[in-house]
Amino acid sequence: MFGGDKKLGTESYKGVRDFYPEEQAVQNYIFSVWKKVVESWGYAEYDASILEPLELYKSKTNEEIVNEQLYSFKDKGDREVVLRPEMTPTVARMVAGKFNEIPMPARWYSIPNLFRYEKPQRGRLREHWQLNVDMFGSDSPYADAEVIMLANDIMKKFGAKLDDYEIRINSRALMDALYKKLEIPEEKSKIISRIIDKKDKISAETFKEVLEKEVGETAEKLIVILESKDGVFELMSDSIEAKYLADIISILEKHGIQNLKFTPTLTRGFDYYTGIVFELFGTNSENSRSIFGGGRYDNLINDLFGKNVSAVGFGWGDVTTRDFLKTHNLLPKLSPITQVWIVVPPETNMDEVYKIAAELREKEVKVGVDISGRKLGDQIISAEKRGIPHVLVVGTEELKSKKYKFKNLATREETSIGLNDVIKCVK
Amino acid sequence: MFGGDKKLGTESYKGVRDFYPEEQAVQNYIFSVWKKVVESWGYAEYDASILEPLELYKSKTNEEIVNEQLYSFKDKGDREVVLRPEMTPTVARMVAGKFNEIPMPARWYSIPNLFRYEKPQRGRLREHWQLNVDMFGSDSPYADAEVIMLANDIMKKFGAKLDDYEIRINSRALMDALYKKLEIPEEKSKIISRIIDKKDKISAETFKEVLEKEVGETAEKLIVILESKDGVFELMSDSIEAKYLADIISILEKHGIQNLKFTPTLTRGFDYYTGIVFELFGTNSENSRSIFGGGRYDNLINDLFGKNVSAVGFGWGDVTTRDFLKTHNLLPKLSPITQVWIVVPPETNMDEVYKIAAELREKEVKVGVDISGRKLGDQIISAEKRGIPHVLVVGTEELKSKKYKFKNLATREETSIGLNDVIKCVK
Numbered sequence: 011m012f013g014g015d016k017k018l019g020t021e022s023y024k025g026v027r028d029f030y031p032e033e034q035a036v037q038n039y040i041f042s043v044w045k046k047v048v049e050s051w052g053y054a055e056y057d058a059s060i061l062e063p064l065e066l067y068k069s070k071t072n073e074e075i076v077n078e079q080l081y082s083f084k085d086k087g088d089r090e091v092v093l094r095p096e097m098t099p100t101v102a103r104m105v106a107g108k109f110n111e112i113p114m115p116a117r118w119y120s121i122p123n124l125f126r127y128e129k130p131q132r133g134r135l136r137e138h139w140q141l142n143v144d145m146f147g148s149d150s151p152y153a154d155a156e157v158i159m160l161a162n163d164i165m166k167k168f169g170a171k172l173d174d175y176e177i178r179i180n181s182r183a184l185m186d187a188l189y190k191k192l193e194i195p196e197e198k199s200k201i202i203s204r205i206i207d208k209k210d211k212i213s214a215e216t217f218k219e220v221l222e223k224e225v226g227e228t229a230e231k232l233i234v235i236l237e238s239k240d241g242v243f244e245l246m247s248d249s250i251e252a253k254y255l256a257d258i259i260s261i262l263e264k265h266g267i268q269n270l271k272f273t274p275t276l277t278r279g280f281d282y283y284t285g286i287v288f289e290l291f292g293t294n295s296e297n298s299r300s301i302f303g304g305g306r307y308d309n310l311i312n313d314l315f316g317k318n319v320s321a322v323g324f325g326w327g328d329v330t331t332r333d334f335l336k337t338h339n340l341l342p343k344l345s346p347i348t349q350v351w352i353v354v355p356p357e358t359n360m361d362e363v364y365k366i367a368a369e370l371r372e373k374e375v376k377v378g379v380d381i382s383g384r385k386l387g388d389q390i391i392s393a394e395k396r397g398i399p400h401v402l403v404v405g406t407e408e409l410k411s412k413k414y415k416f417k418n419l420a421t422r423e424e425t426s427i428g429l430n431d432v433i434k435c436v437k
Numbered sequence: 438m439f440g441g442d443k444k445l446g447t448e449s450y451k452g453v454r455d456f457y458p459e460e461q462a463v464q465n466y467i468f469s470v471w472k473k474v475v476e477s478w479g480y481a482e483y484d485a486s487i488l489e490p491l492e493l494y495k496s497k498t499n500e501e502i503v504n505e506q507l508y509s510f511k512d513k514g515d516r517e518v519v520l521r522p523e524m525t526p527t528v529a530r531m532v533a534g535k536f537n538e539i540p541m542p543a544r545w546y547s548i549p550n551l552f553r554y555e556k557p558q559r560g561r562l563r564e565h566w567q568l569n570v571d572m573f574g575s576d577s578p579y580a581d582a583e584v585i586m587l588a589n590d591i592m593k594k595f596g597a598k599l600d601d602y603e604i605r606i607n608s609r610a611l612m613d614a615l616y617k618k619l620e621i622p623e624e625k626s627k628i629i630s631r632i633i634d635k636k637d638k639i640s641a642e643t644f645k646e647v648l649e650k651e652v653g654e655t656a657e658k659l660i661v662i663l664e665s666k667d668g669v670f671e672l673m674s675d676s677i678e679a680k681y682l683a684d685i686i687s688i689l690e691k692h693g694i695q696n697l698k699f700t701p702t703l704t705r706g707f708d709y710y711t712g713i714v715f716e717l718f719g720t721n722s723e724n725s726r727s728i729f730g731g732g733r734y735d736n737l738i739n740d741l742f743g744k745n746v747s748a749v750g751f752g753w754g755d756v757t758t759r760d761f762l763k764t765h766n767l768l769p770k771l772s773p774i775t776q777v778w779i780v781v782p783p784e785t786n787m788d789e790v791y792k793i794a795a796e797l798r799e800k801e802v803k804v805g806v807d808i809s810g811r812k813l814g815d816q817i818i819s820a821e822k823r824g825i826p827h828v829l830v831v832g833t834e835e836l837k838s839k840k841y842k843f844k845n846l847a848t849r850e851e852t853s854i855g856l857n858d859v860i861k862c863v864k
Contacts, residue, residue, distance in 0.1 A: 103449075
């Protein structure tokens, strides 16, 4: 009738995921930890459409994303639109849009899905969800420190120990001040920044070569500074940029974040960062990728929309989080939401069964009714397959006596009790 | 630096919405009511990507959607992809994909966002969210009745009264049997169905004319049947199709759903329905649109994917829900999530303030710290602007005495209490 004889495949589009209930339960677990912690820090949720005008990305993000990784197309009205690759331009647009109404500083979060056209691989898919946490309108080092403290609280809530991960931190402002001190021309700073970002991924020789091509003799000096533990801080000790970063690090250490590592080679991909940048890495060698990252971007909202609002925040992906939790064995066993499975002997009045279910629901018990008409034993097996913890038998006898056979499928315990006791047992 | 001199507009893409925190709170309220009720009925959440292969829609949905309303484009690998316009083909794909592993009957739900390219208007936007509830693998009338009972529970949870809405119900199978009895050729049934769907939107003359063009003299007979209250049931009383629908109606009435209206002109747009179809309409004349609708689609999964799974379910949009709740004054006043705003007198040790905040968070209090450095009075005004109900003053004095000024901003009550009492007051 519809498909004709040719049947379709059941695979999803490449690089995206189907979330069957078991997978969705993991997703819900991660989202609920995120939400719980960020809301306890006073952050309010916002959201927006995944579709954005192309011009929002043309003007800022680095070219790699716009040219190669962007999902863009023309709508039927010939508008160029994009499936957003990141949330920061969107939230910048929203903050600028109600600039005069939003009480500042503002604490906002969202868990958007994002698209990038890239080769699917471990930790990277074409679509992922990402917790975005941002503080707008504060220049205080406590704003920078707060988003990192909050992120660290999330790691704790996931059950991670301090030595399971390290937080690498740097400051774009400090690095720019360093380049200036080394008399590297300002127009070179962006390219230098990108080369330094690659330092640990290329050989020392190549690194030196590439750097020399840009800044000549200064390259050697720069390498010595980058490789000495406190080289940057020593050279720049008088600068306000070093002081600001030192303040943030000191606040974080006072709050028990000892796994902080000043990392002058950390720059992060986006051009819009202006102050601190940070990334969290797992320490397990099987999974040592970046789990999340962020930074301060004080000029973006002004550059794009002409509203002067400072900002600091991070993005934290679900795919890297899952990988981290699995590697460290931190994913809890998740039961289905349904608490009680009502099994129904043959010839029972089904309307009465539904009334019993309704009574339980009134008391916030989550109940499914077996309407298969199968044999009682098969109905119980069905509950077990679904992972539902309790079975309640509701037959003609039970409806008359108002005592119901109630079975805990884990302990195999079976009792005959009234509905109020069922409610108590479940809670 | 990025945008140059030309600044961008802050509007979202046409026909989609930005959810600022106050708007997101409404969205979260609607979603939480949906989730709470469907989970209490034993439904498990699933999800999928918004991107689907185009072929999934080419083969089934009615042509109007595929040709005019579909957001489709080619990805950089030349694959034709679509922003899903509805969830049913996706969930059909998923159920078919794990056909052998999913315990049947399966109760599933999701709250996806969906896209249609259409002229934005009241109750219709280019992107909306939709609760999708489906029962797979059951032919029992209790499956049909259950999804309607569940939907009715949601209306109750929203605070709607029975006379605020009516549920119109029909059966495609019954109508097809009627056409057969009237000797209308089978190949005409789909077009007749679409004409009947338009009955209340066109004049009686036009309706008759269009119908006559298709079925000649039978048109008059059909109109008499459609316009008599129980015409269809009387004529078809011996059919299994009438009996099945009567069973469902009887179950629903036994469960207190008195606002049910058998409506033979109700057909719904999708071609894939095979059994009952239903829609819920508000009775307020200001907002009498359909709020949700659904039906049984027993052949879809087989037609598309070659797996024989019956199904019944509905889709319930957020936009129509908002309109209904506003029209009936049912949207509750929603406070922000943050419960306590810590205001900080000048010269206070900020690290100690953050420790107090951490203690409160440990006890599940949601706390924001004012880091603005503004005057105390202005910090309190800021809390009021944000709608946060309580203010806690944490200054040098308070840190020493461990007694904190605590103010309820609604009642203006002010006390000086320890942290444990703060926790108690908030809960």
